[in-house]
Amino acid sequence: MRILGVDPGSVTTGFGVVDHEHGRLSLVDQGCIRTPRGAALGERLEIIYEGLIAVISRTRPVVVAVETPFAGLNIKSLIQLSHARGVILLAARSASLEIHEYAPRSVKSAVVGYGGAEKAQVEKMVRLLLPGCASLILSPDAADALAIAICHAHTAGSASRIRVAAGR
């Protein structure tokens, strides 16, 4: 299963693509979609949408895992972030990807084992869990996006093990 993780942001949107096969994770692609400082929101949304469409056609994932908005943000940030999430979900729909959403705490919990983990701990675990990632320079947004993809791999993996154990 190839998973695209997305860390949405109206200024910078991180993405990370991982393969998850027989319980093993491997890195396919990672990076950021950056929008110009001072650009109007409409222009930013177009750059995010087209950037994500380009990542999807290059890497051909089957599933997208997207972080849900963090409740602790201020209203203005929450509104801008939700605009970005809108076009991210639209890009996923238009590519017929299965969409899964995870709260930031669930992502940290799945990757580090603790929902209150720091960003640096998340990045460290991403590097440990993804062979080929150790020597890369990872931007914080790309590291978050990879963590979201890993979170989905673990969650989906557990769900399928539970189905097998239950004889389904």
Place this chain on the structure above:
Amino acid sequence: MRILGVDPGSVTTGFGVVDHEHGRLSLVDQGCIRTPRGAALGERLEIIYEGLIAVISRTRPVVVAVETPFAGLNIKSLIQLSHARGVILLAARSASLEIHEYAPRSVKSAVVGYGGAEKAQVEKMVRLLLPGCASLILSPDAADALAIAICHAHTAGSASRIRVAAGR
């Protein structure tokens, strides 16, 4: 100038298209893009985006006027509304429309003359200001969208009168 007004919503998005020429307003089109109850957010966003693209290609406006989120909404509604606004701004960008945003109070003020006006007063003024609208059944979302388009017509009209008066 043909103006598309949009009243964004993740469940129902109202639209209204008006022509504004030599200070006169006329109705071109109006209606709602409705999304199925219980549909996932991604599916809704796709319906809103495609619905709006269809309205734009049918009516060929040059400008879109969109209402900004109302600060009094609860966080969950604000998040959902902002997702819808994201795909609405994207649709406007992809059709190369000029984008203008107006706060709900500015719209009421421009149409009724009072920022705290009730919905029924806004609808009544929309009917008075738009010939051809009097006998129509208008949904509340379509009436709001027409009010947003009228607000832009008035605002843009004043701005151009000010430019003329200033000799520019």
